[in-house]
Amino acid sequence: MRTALKLTLMSVSLLLAVDAWAQIPSLAKCTRSANLLACVDADGNAYSVNTVGNTIYLRGFERAGKRYWAQTNSRYGQLTFFTGIASDGEAWVGYNRRVGWTTLNRFSSSGGSSAKFTCSRITGC
Template sequence: MKLPCALALLLIVTPAHLLALPQTNLALCTRSATLLACKDGNGNYYSVRSEGSSLYLRGFEAASKRLWAQTNTGYGPTTFYTGLASDGEAWFGYSRRVGWTTLNRVSSSSGQRFNLHCSLIGGCR
């Protein structure tokens, strides 16, 4: 099997250490049947635990030294989520599937709000 000339040239001019190094910005994770726990190269960590139709998330943002927790609970095509951070910020939101579209709405105690509509065909807006 012959490599196309452009690909062969790219492999020749790329330093070998760049081809062999793992991505250091990826999170390292471990999991069990109901728990996923990860830590990234910046010192952030999070965990996700599933129980029935609920997900329990916890995390730590290294830059802000902020702990947070969020609970997601699904009822049919709608998932409600509530969260609280160690700096006092709280948030509430929901995601609802309608056909191939997901409607998302979030509000936080800091006054931030956003709506996000995502579809398989049109992407997110």
């Protein structure tokens, strides 16, 4: 009886796990070299990340908006500044500052968006 109960519980657990796995969205497919990462996701969005010293260059294509974009991040110790521009003319600037396990974030864009928020490794954003 105990064996049958264990097998039943294991079967139910397996079915729940398979069902949960089926609901996970597809991950991006990526190719990597020494300092370049290029990815495409299931929705047709594409991006690349290139690292040169303390500078990170991001480039991408947003399928929904049919726009290309580029962003440059420059890191100085615990402070990272970023600037970006998109093919539709939108531009943005901002920074991230790490303080222990907390990150202070601020950005604004020419499209009228702006935000100031804090993220923690424990509680999230």
